[in-house]
Amino acid sequence: MANDEQGFLFDLDGTLMDSVYQHVVAWSEALQSVGLAIPVWRIHRRIGMSGGLFARALQRESPIPITDELREQLNTLHTAAFERHLVNVRPLPGTRELLQRLTDEDVPWAIATSGRARTAMPMIETIGLDMSKMKIVTRDVVPYAKPNPDLFLEGARQIGLPPEKCFVIGDSIWDILAARRAGSLAVGVLSGGYGENELVQAGAFRVFEDPAHLDRGLFELGVRI
Known part of the structure; x- marks a missing residue:
């Protein structure tokens, strides 16, 4: 192993996949279908948090109560809408090369x-690496999603490292907050639409443009490969 004390935990949407704005559109369609007109920029600010927390956050802006039944309905509508947009989702520049480099260097x-496995797995498949050898943690297997640390704690467990030995790579402040709560070092990318200052203020140690930029700048994290 080239570096036996460092690991990487990657967010998916906006970090490895160019999918954030498809999620924004899918949420907008879901909300409009039940009579809620929420500006898309407000939706974007909440992409990356769990669907349940997203719905609860909307309660403060909704003219109607967001009941448990409505929350479940919105989650179902969002999933269906996002699946319709999956055809337009692609890996971000450098995603395959970065993951392949880490794999080759052990x-x-x-x-x-x-995200749930139902929508995450089809996206991950398009990266073009052997999924049977990947460690993948989805919302289905943890009690709470981001900004809670559960996803990253489980990811660290699966790769056999304590979370403080892992870099967390994410595009949103929710990723950065979850990384800090897990005890990991957070690294931001700009490919999900958040600004560099926002990510740094949330606690990002370094910020890169996208996976390709991160691949070229691994030395900035002290990774010797």
């Missing part, structure tokens, strides 16, 4: 996403 890594 640097452990995992994907930890607030």
Whole structure:
């Protein structure tokens, strides 16, 4: 192993996959279908948190109560809408190359996403690596999604490292907050639409443009490969 004390935990949407704005549109369609008109920029600010927390956050802006029944309905509508947009989702520049480099150098890594397996797995498949050898943690297997640390704690467990030995790579403040709560070092990417200052203020140690930029800048994290 080139570096036996460092691992990587990757968010998926906006970090490895160019999918954030498809999620924004899917949530907008779901909300409009039940008579809720929420500005898309407000929706974008909440992409990356769990669907349940997203719905609860909407309660403060909704003219109607967000009941448990309505929350479940919105989650179902969002999933259906996002699946319609999956055809337009692609890996971000450098995703495959970065993950392949880490794999070739025996640097452990995992994907930890607030998304469910139903929508996450088809996206991960398009990366073009052997999924049977990947460590993948989805919302289905943890009690709470981001900004709780559960996803990253489980990812660290699966790659056999304590969370403080892992870099967490994410595009949103929810990723950064979850990383800090897990005790990991947070690294931001700009490919999900958040600004560099926002990510740094949330606690990101370094910020890169996208996976390709991170691949070229691994030395900035002290990774010797």
